[in-house]
Amino acid sequence: MSVTADAAPVRPPTGRPLRAKLGRDDYIMRGYMLAIMVYLVVALAMPLYVMLSKSFTTYGFDLATYEFQVSDQAGNFTAPPVSAETLNRELGAVPPEKLTTSSDGRLPATLFFPDFAFRSPVLYRIRGTTAGATYLIGSERHLGTEWSQVTSNDFRRVMLRPVASRGLDNFVSYFSTPALFRSIQNSLLISLISTVITVSLAFGFAYALNRSCMRFKGFFRLVAVMPILVPSLLPGIALVYLFGRQGMIRELLMGEEIYGPIGIVIGSVFFTFPHAMIIITTALAISDARLYEAAVSLKASRWKTFWTVTIPGARYGLISASFVVFNLVITDFGLPKVIGGQYNMLAVDIYKQVIGQQNFEMGAVVSVVLLVPALIAFSVDRYVQKRQVAMLTTRSVPYQPKPHRRFDWLCFSYCGLVAVFIVGILGVCQFAALVKFWPYDLSLSLKNYAFDVMDGGGWASYRNSIRMALMTALIGTVVVFTGAYMVEKTKGFGAGRSVFQFLAMLPMAIPGMVLGLAYIFFFNNPANPLNFIYGTMAILVICTVTHFYTVSHLTAVTALKQMDIEFESVAASLKQPFYKLFARVTVPVCLPSVLDISIYLFVNAMTTVSAVVFLYSPTTTLASVAVLNMDDAGDVAPAAAMGMMIFYTNAVARLIHVAISKGVLKRTQAWRFK
Amino acid sequence: MSLHKNFWCAIAAGLFVASNAMAQTELTVYTAVEAEDLKRYAETFNQDHPDIKINWVRDSTGIITAKLLAERNNPQADLIWGLAATSLLLMKAEGMLEAYAPAGVEKLDPKFVDNSNPPAWVGMDAWVAAVCYNTVEAGKLGLPVPTSWKDLTDPVYKNHLIMPNPNSSGTGFLDVSSWLQMFGEEGGWAFMDALHENIARYTHSGSKPCKLAAAGEIPIGISFAFRGAKSKAAGAPLEIIVPSEGVGWDMEATGIIAGTANLEAAKTLVDWSITRTANEMYNTGYAVVAMPGVAKPVEHFPEGLLEAMIENDFEWAANNRKAILTEWQSRYDSKSDPKN
Amino acid sequence: MSVTEATKTAETAAPAIYLRISNLWKSFGDFQALKDISLEIFDGEFVCFLGPSGCGKTTLLRAIAGLDLQTSGIVEQGGRDISTLPPAQRDFGIVFQSYALFPNLTIRKNIAFGLENAGRSKTEIAARVAELLDLVGLAAHSEKYPAQLSGGEQQRIALARAIATSPGLLLLDEPLSALDAKVRVYLRHEVKELQRKLGITTVMVTHDQEEALSMADRIVVMNQGVIEQIGTPTEIYREPKTLFVADFIGETNKIEARAAGPDSLSFGGMTLDSVAHGFAEGAEVVAVIRPEDVIPHRAGYRPEGPSDENGASNVIDVIVDEMEFLGSFWRTRLGGPRLGGIELVADLSINAARHLALTEGDAMTIELPAARLMAFAQTVGES
Incomplete structure (x- = not known):
């Protein structure tokens, strides 16, 4: 009898492993997690990508796209048109490295005509060979394949403009x-x-x-x-x-x-x-x-x-x-x-x-x-x-x-x-x-303290900062904490969770300046459907939440990891939705950490300069940026005054935080003290 | 994707329509005019046109210019009122300005009007370079009063000068471009080489050198007259010096952003911006305004400023800006150790 | 081990199959945590999954709950295929080793947690909570927080919360192992009593054999991802089907031996009668006898009546090498020339030891009853 107990070893079945049917909770949790992932992609990954690609956008003069024709002394155009590239090849007037420039580069057309004299009666014609070839006559912008004719005196005002291409030239x-x-x-x-x-x-x-x-x-x-x-x-x-x-x-x-x-x-x-x-x-x-x-x-x-x-x-x-x-x-x-x-x-x-x-x-x-x-x-x-x-x-x-x-x-x-x-x-x-x-x-x-008569946005920027910090603390805490909860408690969906973890850790490695610049590139693009948030308070809040996401996320995860891992199982066995558990148990138990995240976001939103310096608009000037701008304008004492306003505000916020932690928590966390 | 886009567009449009329907016409106006003047400008304008509300977007010249250029494909502004003409020339070269000859433009000094027809921009007033000289601190150090630009290259001023960095400050650039125009290309760079030896550091903003001089943080700051006059009025022991060779200047100018949804209101504002009333309004701070015969002397402004203003070729400055800044940077910005 | 065999064993206990597990596999990467598990559990039955840590018993429980989905295989509950359903769509209550009581809710609210949002009125809920608190004997503590209760009390609250919604199946994951010994023994009885009263089908995971033996109607002994044996506690104890089961549950003497005939074994130069074992003559086997099955006799004792044809009377003269007093019995280690170097352990009742006046070094005679001498193949995983 016992001899046969484990004879004939059975092999594991091949084929796809079973997949769980997803319950309503699973759908909600995954959906919510995806939503926050989309947020992180839009607020972080995509701007960074756009910025990276921008660094490879180079500007250069494409000489082949311009043609010149020069008249004789009598003003008759008898000579055939000749391209700027041909002229440059013959003259070597502009070395190749000088053809690389930035978006506002200008190249005087006279460089290609060594015997140019602005008093000569000779007339000049210029045109593009492509529809996009751009040049200036003075400050007037011209483009296209139509000939423009100018006198010698005006020809010295002709400037070629660069075109964008991609490459490592910037580096x-x-x-x-x-x-x-x-x-x-x-x-x-x-x-x-x-x-x-x-x-x-x-x-x-x-x-x-x-x-x-x-x-x-x-x-x-x-x-x-x-x-x-x-x-x-x-x-x-x-x-x-x-x-x-x-x-x-x-x-x-x-x-x-x-x-x-x-x-x-x-x-x-x-x-x-x-x-x-x-x-x-x-x-x-x-x-x-x-x-x-x-x-x-x-x-x-x-x-x-x-x-x-x-x-x-x-x-x-x-x-x-x-x-x-x-x-x-x-x-x-x-x-x-x-x-x-x-x-x-x-x-x-x-x-x-x-x-x-x-x-x-x-x-x-x-x-x-x-x-x-x-x-x-x-x-x-x-x-x-x-x-x-x-x-x-x-x-x-x-x-x-x-x-x-x-x-x-x-x-x-x-x-x-x-x-x-x-x-x-x-x-x-x-x-x-x-x-x-x-x-x-x-x-x-x-x-x-009469900020209103100085650069930087005046007292309005102080009020804006408080508004921004409050919104950041509120929205940020909700997004970060619920996001952390989903990624910690969602079952299965390993790939999605890894991506989420990566995205949540990334902001810490991104300098604020870089994030701010990336936001300009990404959001200030009319083709971007999210363009409408550019210049609003929303973009400042989004940027700040994203900038300080990592530390908040880690705080939330640490708190969540201290919870019994079986709470969700118990709730499921009792047929209670996860959000009831979340509201009744998870949030109250993690309340100290939730408050820590809020104050962290508030204080940082009040003091941050680097990311938002590119993003504020006249209606959304901020106190921290005002400190910078007032100092920049030489109003050093008002800058110090505003800086100290930020200090007192944050100090009061910290006091309120302590008061809440000690007072209100005593009620919600009664179980801890008994 | 396209469905999404439509959705957002619809929402954005909805918001837009809703906000427009609620009040009178609102204009988003980008400006670099000093913060303390803005309220007055808007109030004076609203006395004549109460139906147009101005939403100011104010920042320093560099930042507003950067902002406008960054937004070139999606302009947020309806018009620019009070930004350096050099910057407006950049906008013009990008095709960002709506050419418009405001009613009464012929009454302005032609120097203050863009040379295209119709003009892309019109000037308001001039801000003129000047040297702010702190009598108390200079006295302590025994520094002589300089009377010309060339004086400032005297080694006695070593480390006692501050000027704005032309790469970040409009004032800095107008200084550099005026020196190049006055002394010629070679002479200009030679002058700056010598000046650089005396410069303690370059500031980011154009008004800071004068404010630093006012605070005694440096005895001499190269800045502009308007700023100096204000600091002097505030009680700073300043002397505002107009160098004898002549001074660079730039003007604050007005232009309509091409494609604005509020073209009529924008035109109304530009029309008003060149009226006598407006020019008188500019005159409270600026000694030189676009309409001849309006300007009254401004308190604390130095004598002979108007005469010292050089014949400034803005177009040349705009078209050579990139090359000048690159050259400046390679000459003076790489020397990054603080000098003692 | 086959399904039909298991079914037969329990047929008399309860007729209706409540939970059926067929060909369940669970792999973590290359590691097979459960290998082709098939099992049936009857309505109202109390079943224990027993095995050393890592044997797969908790994995099996979590698969039944839907908390960790099996890789393949079918789970049916009350005739419904629940193999891939999320936990919330299954019908069970569960108690974890940690109890997982909500620390910020009072006892009353903990128990009421599962009763809300199910169309019950407030008074109904209050009545049910009161009933459950009475049931677990903690009515006085309803307004306390979990941290204010002892471990045993918390365990009972967890139990009350799990059964509050009257689930068809109660799952207990090592519910008693965090408690100290006395409380554990007391609660064993409590839990069993409660289960009997409610008649709820219950599956409990434990590594404690005593717990399993004292509580379960049937025990499922698991090792390395497979079921070694399913049976009632006495079957498991008295008739282990593998060396692992014999060794894991209770004490055993394991002796290297050879099959001498269909129902006899030889070791130490002796041939003894044994349970019929089915090994071929000469096969190397492990002879097993439990220490308490060794019958002590006075030295030189020989049974009356004829010894069988082998001359075996399963009586051996031995020397008491060592005696260890363990309270209710003496554990003795026996040796001597007749055993040929083998050491046997025998548990002797205090009466027997006194009766024989044994001390260390004494000679005595023991009898190994043929019905208690078993043989197993040697190739069995370590316990």
Whole structure:
């Protein structure tokens, strides 16, 4: 009997595996997920694609499409027409590399006539050999195959216009323009230096918070995150007041100029400090106290313990913080714009190419270049984050510091210095905003708050910013959280979910400038049915939600992963639709994370400059952009005033967030506290 | 796809019709006029034409120009009122402007009218380059008062000058193009080579050098007279200097965007924009306006500004803009280290 | 193992087939988690899927629920083919090891969750919830949150929630394994009692043989994706059909042996009578006897009456090498020259040990009853 039990091994059936019939829930969930995917494709993938293709759009003069005819001294056209290409071949007047240009390139027709004299009685004719060949007579635009006849005097005003084609010419000319190429070096150097300084300072700060028993830890923690609440360019303004020619403490620079690398680095350290501090604090918080007990029992010195236990334990946090800071600095635009002086950086180059020179193609090329370091930094960060999560899951005993008088005082002094730096920068801005006319009239006044008579959109831009931030927080939270829910809880549909995950991670790697520029190319195209959102508040909200999608998405996913994976199964077995479960259980349980996402989106929407600087319209000017534009116009004090308005607004928003978290949550999260 | 497109078009059209039916004609007007003047302009216009509502789209010259060019295939503006003529020439070369001879155009100084017939644009007022000189800071440093452009190349001014970057600022470009026109191509670049040695840095905007000079952040800023006069009025210890060789200038101009749905209203506005009333309105800030005989002296404006304005060939400037900027960039922008 | 065999075994227990699984396969890439599973479960029956972790028992349960679709094969419930239906269109209640109670809802709301939106009035729902709370004996806790209850209480709430909608089938996925031993034993009884009262067809997944033996009407023993045996607890225990089943359930002595005849085995130089086994003479087999089936006798004991023709009386003289007191019995390890190096484990009742006055090193005689000495093929997967 038992001999036959597993004789004749059966083979698995071949053919297609069974496919589940989809229930209503499945259809709704997949449909919704697809909808958000479409959103991400439209708001992210397609603009980027259009931008990429724009970087390959080149402009050149197509000499074969123009024909000239020259009359004799009496004005009779006896000579046969001759094409510009033939003339150029004979004369070599325009070398091939000069035929490459940008969209507003012009080529004087007289170049092909070495014996041209504007006083001669000779007449000239010009025409295109194709319908699209364009040329200017003066500023008048002509195109087509009809002859245009001009006098010698007018012929010197004839300019050929380029045609668009596709190719790598833009990249070639980019890398052969020293000024632009130099920006890559500058950006990398500045980012590197800022990263080293920020991460070192932040490590010290986080170490003091985690490992000492100093006083006022809560206060220090609060101060350390304040820079998140202001636009990145605000420290630049403060630095002008501190170290500019009329700066309060300019002597400290010992004659060095603040406008340039020094200013960018100091400002970068300021605005990236909280990001590094938060990441490293998390890394230090999870390190295992048992290792320290072991070190103590082995009689290892404090110094040795630091290098053999602390640093290795926090290494993923340090690496991750480094790449985050690097990415923030290299993609930041506002700060080098304000304090960079003649020191060119990639992100500013994009702005200069697009706004200054209307060279959109070259802007796209710089964007592509800027994408490379950002993508690398992003990938490394993702990799490291995964490792860090793995460490978190191992069970460790949290470290409890013991009082140590001298060490605690040392930590306190160090944190105190950092706090003075941060509060000082903000304080200087507030002071500058209230001074009537620095440095000649130091009386206090509110005249710098009369934004309505200045560039940047006035008080309306402040109101717009709040409106935009609220909409971003509301819509963004709904989209991100429900999207994360669908991708986490939809069954099957593996391919779709992978695509979704990829799209959700992508925004973090896209610098704001690049996203903004991509939006111009994509949405400001009359053939695009979504063209109507261009210039509206909607495009700002969409752009901002997309720009800050990744971190919000990860927050949501982390929260959702902490839910029991069987809730959906239970609901299905009870024949309850998933959305009832979502509303009654998922959202209430995840409410703290939902609120975190909202405040994150709100604060960032208030401070962001880079992406929206290309997209705002006169009716949708924003406070953060107003800071930039007012500074640009030389209204530095009002710029500081507006920057501080953003700070106070965000601070109030944070307070409201805390109040809601503590108050309202007490009711909805009663189960947690019992 | 096409069905989709139709759907969106229908929605967009629906919204459009709905919003149009509700109120009087609304014009979307792109402008680079100073923010503090816009309200006054609209109010004065509405006294004569209360039925046309102006929706301003205001930004700096560079940004508005970039915006207009970016939107060339899908213009959002009905007209431009108050943008550099150099920029309008770029629009004209792209075929973006609707040629229109406004009623009374013959009363304007021909310098202020586009040379095509009918003109693609008409000028409003001129903004003229000038040097803002902070007497307090220059006094501290013992800097002499410069009287000419050439004076500014004196090594004594090393690191005490700021000018706008012509690649991003209209004022910067008008400076550069005027020097090239005044000193000739070679002389112009030689002058700029020498000037570059003294420049502390180039700013993105044209008004900033003067505001920086007003704030003492730099003793001397190359900017424009209008800005200097305003800062001076605000109490800054400024001297506004008109260099003796002559000064570059550009004008603010008006033009209708080809294909606007509100052509009649746009024409009404352009007609009004060259009236005496309008020219008087421009005169409150600008010393030089398009209609001869209107301008009254403006407080704090330097003497002899009008006479110093060079014979500016806008067309030449527009047609050579690209080449000039490329040359400028390769000469001065690659030197990116801050100079001490 | 064939379907008809399984059916026959249970025919007397319950006539109507409620759940029928035919030729079910589940693969994860190249790995076959379930291989050609066929099984029938009768109306009102309590069936346990028992096996070591990774044997496929949970996969099978999830396929029945529609939570993880099988690669191929048919699942019928109450005569309806539900093979590819989504869970919401099937008819079952389920309790997970984690209970998956909604943490932010009170006990009352947890139980009421499935009752809403089904045309019931508020009072009906309240009445049903009260009834269920009484049923699981937790009426006093209705306004508490899950985190305020003990594990066992939470488990009962999960059960109440699962049966609230009166489903035709109750699925329990290791429902007791997160609890401590005492509560577990108590709840076994509770759950079984409840199931009997409601008469609901129930499938429970467990890796705990005691749980399966004490609760199930029938046990499905699984290993490496196949069903090793289906039977009542006593059948599974007393008449294991494979070495795996014999070894996995209860304690066994496994002895390398040869088939000496159709119902005899030889090992250690002895030939003993056994259950008829069907191996050819001389085939290498594993002889199996459970420690508690070994009958102890005083040293030198020989049965009265004639030994059979082989001279085998299944009586062996042994030495007690080691005695381990396990509370209710003595576990002894037996050796000695007669066993030829084989070590046998025998569980002796306390009475028997006292009666024989055994201590370590003593000689004694044991009897291996032929009816309890079984033989299995050697080639069986590790347990």
